[in-house]
Amino acid sequence: MRLAFLARRLGFYLAAAVAAIGLNFLLPRLMPGDPSSAIVEELERVSGQQVPAETLMSIRAIFGNPSDNLAQQFVDYARQLSHGDLGVSVVNFPVPVADLVLQALPWTLLLVGATTITAFAIGTLLGVVAGWKAGSRFDAILTPFTTFLSSVPYFWVALLALWVFGFVLGWTPLSGGYDADLPQGFSFAYAVSVLHHGLLPAATIVFSAFGGWLLGMRNMTVTTVREDYVLLAQAKGLSPRRVMFRYAARNAMLPSFTGFAMALGGVVGGALLTEIVFSYPGIGYLLYEALQKRDYPMMQGVFLLITLAVLLANLVADLAYVLLDPRIRAKG
Amino acid sequence: KSGDGAAGATIVHGKTDGGTTFVRNYNVLGPATDKAPNMELVYEPLMRVDYGDGGVVKPWLAESWQFAEAGKLLTIKLRTDVTFSDGKKFTADDAVYSLGLPIEKPDFSIAGITYKSVAKVDASTVAVRFGEPSYATLNQFANILLPMVPKHIWSTQNLNSWTNPDPVGTGPFTLGEFKPQQITLKARTDYWGGKLPMSTYKIIPTSPDALKAQLLKGEVDWASNSWANGEKEYVAKDPDKHLYQLYSNGGAMSVLFNTAKPPFDDVHVRRALAMTIDRTAVVTTLQRPGTEAGPTGLSEQLFADWLDPAYKGTVQKVDATAAKAELAAGGWTVEQGALVKDGKRYQPSILFNADWGWGNYADILINTWKQSLGLQVKGAGQPSAGYYDKQNLGQFDLVAASTGGSGVYGVYRFLSSTYRTPIGKSATLNQGRWNDPATDAVIAAMQRTDDVEQLKTLGRQLQKIVVDKVPFSPIYNNYYFVEINATRWTGWPTPAEFDHIPFVGMGPDTILTLLGLQRRGS
């Protein structure tokens, strides 16, 4: 049962990955006109130069040679991808997209990964407490406040934070991922600088993201607390903390866990707007720049990477879910 | 933090337009659109344009030059004291190679190269041949995109894909350390132009807003960015050290009329609309008071000597009465917000670049037109790409676009009908499709002479055409914006007195600025 379940999920993700690659392949081709010619023209317009043969080839491999049929184009595309080749950045020619992505990836993983986990932890914890003490003053104040918080556009929060802490108070740097003067590497000063730069973006992400977790978790906890098994746990005379965490929270968490997995997958996509507000050198910013400069190969590459990461995270989440919820193994 | 280390002499440049990371690509001529910044500190052109002197072309790596054959043959004498940073001498071979590249490789044909061939005359002289008289296009040799590169290195590379990670050039700097978020350039000790007062030039990426804080804190010494209300928010806080300077770049933000289609093929309509642009409102909201463009589009700061006295000091005010009279004279009426003549209605729209945030200024124009003429113009914002597409293809009625160039000829050159294409075909210049024999004649005459007085006369003729026939209508002057924190470095030029503009990215001017600085207190 368990294996069958996993196999089915795996099958789905494989299919989804193929679909994602297909979407990535089709998107530019669905747009009016022939994508590679459009890109070539764009490139010529931007640079005011004729596109060299090498660039043309790279573009053709990713975006298709108009003279080939679609199947042939897909084969070329898949072959290109199977070598880990996401094509060549048009704007940063001849740097491969993969290189640029790899450069930006650690930053995003660090910032968004850490904050996603933190926000989830904080939100879930507070949500459990609010749900456990539903109706208490703590809940009655925190929950509406959080409702409001989670409705505030997060780039707006980022702007305000930047203004207050970066500009008015000057506590945090205004942009970038680290102090450029320091040599990159595993030095203490460098780590401190990375933390210092990451603090504000991280804080704003956590600030605007934990509310959603809190609300979901609160309601799930409220529902779970009314389950018989929680009642029984109380009757068993276990300590309230144990009842709250092992019985109520443990079960209430299951639905948010799926969301958390998706969020983790989304990490690779970066906190787009926040990264932009803080000029944080992550994937989100990369995508934004690609978009602005119409660097289609870069857009496609980043998007493919994000999609595959999300798929992978979901797969991992499914696997983990099997461990978390024994019932799933039976249900399949 | 940045700056005063043991090495001491560092100048920090905050770069705002390059995103968060830099790309190590020093192939000046390569096809990428994003390359390493400030390559002009490594690779230098032959000449420079002196904006302090009406945009006249001055020598740089070239020592002198001479036109012959009625402006069709240019002999350039090179400096003999120039070396590349690898120690090799800069010779005519390098110059011929460098100038020949765009001819030999059409891929590299940068817009504006008009010469047909290059030849070596002797070890320090090259001859450039044009197809037609080219006195007026000398400034192409001042283009930093036509730099002198070392033949011994470049000729062995595949220039299409080479990224030239360790550039060797004639400029005052070599690449010290390259990090995606910080570049340090090291000053050469054997630079032909003299000894630089600093040993290191550091470039950091930043955003316009972050830059402001960095300037205030003194983390950045020098940047090229506009600071609306900079006088109050920056300079006033320490007028001695906080410098915010505007240098006219000779051009203006203008409304271009699409003269290839009605109703803008009618001079009365153009005049009426030009008369009812509230330029003062625009510059007020831009927070650049007093920068309204004159009717000619030539800035007085730069072209004082060249301007027709009749147009000097003119600030065009909104004149609804006159504008209505113009419309009446052309037989136009405005009905329900549209221009009407002979039963045909025209409801124009104005194209602008949304990425510049120009929508709000477009609104000001639209409002004034509505208030003074009753004409309802639609705003049609487009992101950069679409904006340029539509502009070049002539798919617009009115477009807010920058005009400009070096020298009077440079500013007006685009009006030549030689650049004109039918609507639907891309034009890189003359997007307004201006087609006027008188204009063409004057422009052609300017190309054929380097006689300053004659050029001035011709220039005034062009000014008159622009003022009377209104192929485009300037709104406000464009500037080079310079932000400086002079805490560490002094000796900066000022707009009141300069012979080079302290603007980063201006090639030789940038170098001249650096050469002229002194460390404060030493």
Added chain:
Amino acid sequence: MTSDPAAGLAVLDVRGLTVEYATGDTPVRACDAVSFELRRGEILGVAGESGSGKSTLITALMRLQRPPAATTAGSITFHPRAGAEPVDLVTLSPSGLRSLRWTSLAIVLQSAMDALNPVMRVGAQFVDVLRSHDRSLSREQAWAKAATLLGMVGISADRVRSYPHELSGGMRQRASIALALACGPELVVMDEPTTAVDVVMQRQILAQVLRLRRELGFSVVFVTHDLSLLLELADRIAIMYAGRIVEIGTAESLYTKPRHPYTRGLRDSFPPLRSPLRRLTGIPGSPPDLLNPPPGCSFHPRCPDRFDGCDRERPELLTVDEHAVACRLYPSGDDRA
């Protein structure tokens, strides 16, 4: 009955227990001045229709009620075994209560599927409670004990590592009975522990409960809507109607001589399995809405024997020996049926 020396003594003494649901403007009184006594080793059955307040009573007895339920009056005096001081569960401090829980008071809920934590192994749920009440117990010992306890109710030891969903309904129900007995409680309350299983299994489970009670000597409050089952199982039976106990007495006397018309009606709602069939009518009408209880005796709208005044006067539960009834037909509680 058992040979426990303390037999016959009260283990629980409930007086005037009133529980209200504080929803809406008028509170719903789901338990109204409920009084009874539970003796050591005894099985007290509580029968009543759906909504009569059985579960409310049980949760209030265990102080497990949650908002909006609130115990608004009455006392629950618990007499611990080894001569310790009696305590009032209604006012007992939370920590005092926690020390009594499971070691003295245990509960079996209606649906074992819902009562077992779905993400914990069955054994772990035993270990959890065993170790929290006996800190000296090692993990291994606790698991071993869990297996023994499961064995007691006929579940093989290898099932301790199963998750609840991996057990059948009957096994789950038995497991939760074993769980209730884990810490040797004096009192086990059971809220319809066998409604979800079918008759064969029900009989097996109840047989085991009876056997275990013989061996361990705990008292039981057993709640169900199935009077016919209680008649066989319980020592004494309390009949609840609309939040009140309308009659309480030994099983035999309740079956043979029901006094309250409701009890009689209820008894006659179960068609016989063997004796000759006759047409039965049950009790006409439907149970009252506790939000708007009828005035007087809440049974009067359905009562075949009602007479003048039943719709005004509320009868008290009057005790005579083993039998008590709240009906105006028996003004002194004596036997007139």
Added chain:
Amino acid sequence: MSQPVLEARGVSKHFTAGRAVVRAVEDATLALQPGRIVALVGESGSGKTTLARMLARFYPPTSGEIRLHGKTVQGKPRAYYSDVQLIFQDPFGSLNPLHRVRYNLERAVKLHHAVRTKAELEGRVVELLERVSLSPAEQFIDKFPHELSGGQRQRVVIARALAVEPKVLLGDEPISMLDVSIRLEMLNLLDRLRTEEGLALLYITHDIASARYLCDDIVVMYAGQMVEGGPKEDVIAAPLHPYTQLLIDSSPDPERSRRDAFLDDEDLGEPPSLIDPPAGCRFHPRCPVAMDICRTEAPRRTERPNGQWTHCWQQENA
């Protein structure tokens, strides 16, 4: 005995759950006659609901056939439903909480009769309500299900089923969710419908006492198979199958001397898995009198002159 209206002949139902096959009903045969009530008893999971749902054509039988008026049924079940109606266990669940009583009945009437006027429609609805003793009808007609008690809801459900004027009513534990005190009213109502309208009734229950009260014949199911059947008094008084015996012994019976039944604390284990049922007689693992043959071969049907029949080796050999 008259001709059966509805018959199941050797029907089986196998569900596939993943790779496993659940043999929920195996070779069941059942006949419903007009004016007679058959009770189907058996423990949880024995396939009673599955059989009822096959008869209601919610599931197609894996094998065997369903016959209505002697003809094998096939095609769209729409016409079939004007003869056969199923009453569900949960009276709340089988009424859409968003629709009034009126809507439910009017839809049923409209779908099966060409009513022309509003008054005619109203008349029919009132008549239906009165037939299930919901009178005065005006008091109930515009109520929502949640405004009715369980018994009243179940009556509305029955009224809706009657609207199509069926010949057969299948009741899947129609009273088990009702309060004890009102169950009998419902049984009496069903009994009246049988007598007055000549309906054929299938009464599914796990309560053997109520089966005895209502029905004429009893059929006992165990683990997907029918193990015994016959006239009710015979089956209860003298069960032929040990499972029937066990079922009767397990049923609460206050008349029995107290606690007798609880004394033999014997663990009979669980009903078998239907995925991998025991070979031979499916009851043999729990059977106190199982013989060797029970473990290998399934017993055939043994009939008694009184109409009682069973599948048990004990009887076959007797």
Added chain:
Amino acid sequence: MLASWKVRVGLSVLVFFVLLAIFGPLISADPRANDITSISEPPSADHLFGTTQFGQDVLAQTIAGARGSMLVGILAAAIGTLIAVLVGVPAGYFGGAVDNGLNFLTNLFLVMPVLPLILIVAGYVQGTGPWVIALIIGLFGWSGGARTLRAQALSLSSRDFVLAMRMVGEPHRRLIFCEILPHLTGWISAMFLHGMIGGVMAEAGLAFLGISDSGSISWGTMIQSAQQQSAVLRGLWWWFVPPGLCIALIGTAATMVNFGVDEVSNPKLRMARRSVLVRTRKAVEA
């Protein structure tokens, strides 16, 4: 449903904004009118919300922005909800092959990263109007809803009352529309509200990135314009606070409505209300 104060307050706020979007622009000042005599002025009697860098009245812009943002939000929500219903309900109701196909589609869209996808698509179709933006947001934002609806329809379709009505002879069409859909209205309206804030937020985000119709005024373009003029760093708070707050307000309102509806339909949540706790405490003390 209106018994819940959360629903009442939330709905009032939403209705207020919808009315504002419909009628506000008719009575407010021209949001594009430039008054260069008052530039970047803080709130005053003349300009209740102050003025922008361009001498435009922030109040008028906020009102016009309500129209722009709500239009995109509501359109996106309508499109998304419609697709969710069209995909989710048949999948759940019919099951089998229909379900397999539709469910795969849903799951696929569920795991696709939506914002980047919207960005990419918006990047390809540059310079678009509010309709296209709404279409894109809606097209990529339906999957969560479809999944919920599918699950609900699946459980509803096997509920006894559906079977019972089928037995009475109702055709599939009526079963879906009269028996099942009415039960989903709660979910669907919640989905719609959710989609609406999602749409408003996404529009704001896209506008902030410069992907929007620059001709229209929305809260997003207001924030973007303020950001472009460094309003934040210059302390022109009255410029960017109103649009941000408006978004937060309707977001909060929509969440409150959903919360309230949840409480009404889920008794467990209803029991968790503070009033219940307070009342219970009072009862015990009495």
